Amino acid sequence: MRSLVVVMSLVGCAASPATEPRVDVRDFGARGDGATDDTAAIQAALDAPGVTTVVIGDGTYLVDPARGVVPHSGQTVELSAGATLQIVPNALPGYDLIRIEEVDGVTVRGGTLAGDRDGHVLPDGFEDGHGHGVTILGGTNIVIDGVRARDFWGDGFYIGESERSVRSVAIQITNNVADHNRRQGLSITDATNVVITNNEFLDTDGTPPEAGIDLEPSFETEVVRDIQIVDNSFVGNAYGIQLVQLGGVTENVLISNNSIQHNVVDGVFMIGAPSTVLIHRNVIRGNGDGILLQDAEDSRIEDNLIELNPHGGVILTGTNRIALSGNQLYANGDPTTAYDNINLTAGSVRNVIERNVVRSGDRPTAARYGIQIESADCADNTILANDLACAGVSGALADHGTRTLVLENTTRSCATYDPANE
Numbered sequence: 001m002r003s004l005v006v007v008m009s010l011v012g013c014a015a016s017p018a019t020e021p022r023v024d025v026r027d028f029g030a031r032g033d034g035a036t037d038d039t040a041a042i043q044a045a046l047d048a049p050g051v052t053t054v055v056i057g058d059g060t061y062l063v064d065p066a067r068g069v070v071p072h073s074g075q076t077v078e079l080s081a082g083a084t085l086q087i088v089p090n091a092l093p094g095y096d097l098i099r100i101e102e103v104d105g106v107t108v109r110g111g112t113l114a115g116d117r118d119g120h121v122l123p124d125g126f127e128d129g130h131g132h133g134v135t136i137l138g139g140t141n142i143v144i145d146g147v148r149a150r151d152f153w154g155d156g157f158y159i160g161e162s163e164r165s166v167r168s169v170a171i172q173i174t175n176n177v178a179d180h181n182r183r184q185g186l187s188i189t190d191a192t193n194v195v196i197t198n199n200e201f202l203d204t205d206g207t208p209p210e211a212g213i214d215l216e217p218s219f220e221t222e223v224v225r226d227i228q229i230v231d232n233s234f235v236g237n238a239y240g241i242q243l244v245q246l247g248g249v250t251e252n253v254l255i256s257n258n259s260i261q262h263n264v265v266d267g268v269f270m271i272g273a274p275s276t277v278l279i280h281r282n283v284i285r286g287n288g289d290g291i292l293l294q295d296a297e298d299s300r301i302e303d304n305l306i307e308l309n310p311h312g313g314v315i316l317t318g319t320n321r322i323a324l325s326g327n328q329l330y331a332n333g334d335p336t337t338a339y340d341n342i343n344l345t346a347g348s349v350r351n352v353i354e355r356n357v358v359r360s361g362d363r364p365t366a367a368r369y370g371i372q373i374e375s376a377d378c379a380d381n382t383i384l385a386n387d388l389a390c391a392g393v394s395g396a397l398a399d400h401g402t403r404t405l406v407l408e409n410t411t412r413s414c415a416t417y418d419p420a421n422e
Contacts, residue, residue, distance in 0.1 A: 022053040025061070032059020037088070039064040046071055056111065058082030065095035065116075065131070073103040079111025079147070087131070087152075089119030094130030094154070100139045102162050107143040108134060115152030117182050117206065122153075129154040129183035129207045136171060136191075138162030143172045150179040160189035161222065169193055182206030185237065186213045190222040190248070196229045203236040210238035212263070215274075217248025227253045234260045234267070240287065243296075245272035256280040263287045267309065270296040279304060290332055293319050302326050306341075308365060310334040317346040324353045331361020333368055337393050341367040344381060344401065345374040354384040358391040360414060367392045373401035383409060390414040 023045050026032070030041035038061040045054045046069070053076045063069060065087050071077055077098070079085070087097050097113050100106050113133040122128060131153030136142050138161055149156030156178030159168050168191040177200045178185030185201035188194060201212030209216075212234040215224045234240035240260040243250050251274065260267040260282055267287035268279055277299040284290045290309035291301060297320040304327045306313045313332030316322055329341040341358045344351065358370040370391020371383060378401040388396035389412040396411040 021050055022055065023048060023051050024055045024057065026057065030056075030061060032057065032061050032083070034060035034062065034086070037062050037064055039067050039069065042069050043067070046075060046077075052076065053078055056080065056083045056085070060084045060086050062086050062088050063097055064088055065090045065092050065097075068096045068099045070099050070101070071103065071106045071108070074105045076107040076109065078109050081110060083111040084114055085111065086114045087116050089116040091121040091123055092131070093123060093126035096132050096135035096158075098134045099137070100135065100142055101137040102139065102164070102166055104140045105142075106139065107145065108147060109143070109145045110147065112148040112150065113152075113156075114150055115181065117151045117153050117180070120153040132156070132158045133181075134158070136160070136168050138164070138166030138168055139171065140169045142168070142170070143174070144176060145172070146175045148177040148179065149181065150177075152181040154182060155184040155187045156181045157186040158184075158189075159187070159191045159194065165221065167191060167223065171195070174198055176200075177202065178212070179203060180205075184209065184211050184214045188213070188215050188224050188227065189217055190224065191227075192223060192225045194227045196227070196232060198231050200233045200235075201237060201240070205238060208238075209242055209244075211242040212237040212240050214239075214242045214244065215250055215253065216242070216244040216246065217250060219247045222248035224248070224250045225252050229253070229255045230257055232258045234258065235262055237263045238265045239263060239269050240267045241269070242266075243270040243274045243277065245274045250274035251276045253277045254280065255282065258282045260287065261285045265289070266292045268292070270294065270299070273297055275299060278302065284309065289315055291315070293317070293322060295319070297321055299323075300325070304328070307331055308361070310339065310365060312339040312343055313341040313367070314343070316344045316348045316351055319344075319348045320350055322348075322351045324351065325355050327356045329356060329358045329367075331359070331365045331367060333361065333366050335364035337363075337366055337368045339367065340369045340372045341391060342371040343369075343374065344372070344378045347377040348381065349379045350381065352382045352384065353386065354382070355386065357387045358396075360390050360392045363393070368394045369398045370396040372398040373404060375400055376402045379403055381405070383407070385409060
């Protein structure tokens, strides 16, 4: 029996070659000429099968605010130093230039993201300030690195929960610049395990709160926890760093080794019982107030340089169990000497102020008192082992509190104090 061998040639049925893992948006039709809407081309590059890195070269790429740019899990958006994604000026109540929602392992690196703060028109009846550069909603393992986000109607960067109430987790914000945004440099409303290092937050102004960084859970289900804010610079904002606990939880926050200078209202502001916050080894200089804690508890202010803040160095109002230790406070007052280096007021209780070096400074910016406890409802506070030599031009310590424990402090009047002998 003869065997029959049949050879079949299937012409035209071969699979198409897979897309390269690294692609350039220009290969998908992006122009980068500052006149063409490149949204669809950029998104096509992100949507192509198998793509892990999308490269955006030098040029200005217009992005439709109604669509934005949406990366997928495992992707990197890589912008060159000369690349700008520019949101098209619009009248939408909110937009996200780059929206990272319920995905894992996304990186956005380099380039500039530009908002429309000078060209935005807000419709009547809508809440102000919701046009953002990078928005992370329910993302995990997200890295934003080396990005400049400027001139946004809302925030340069925003981190919160998704529409399905998925919390953001494991976020790194590194080496970025948030510059001249209207509402915030960075907002965090619902996230855990966020590391914020080596960034600049500059000149946030236009609509409240106007903070470099704002940690603000607004609803009972929202949590802002395990946040590290380290080695950053905050200049020219209304608030350098703001921690607000409204309906949710703010806790376990490290604020360390930052330069917080020349912010208009407060260098660091905490309100609404945030807790377990460590403010540590920062330079806090030339703000309105250096540090203002209102209705906060169980937190520490340690080893900071706090100086030349004209409306006071550290103000504790309605606080409970705050430890203020090892700080240097100098010349936190104004030409009227109406403000103090350290001030306790409005029912602040069980706080400990110890081992600080406090100096009045020279007029016209001298502090009034080194430490002032303003009223009898401030009870059971401890003032221990502080160096209060010439701590305030009106006196080292003015204690109007109840059951204040004052031990082992060094006090000398400005008339007898000679800094050359230190």
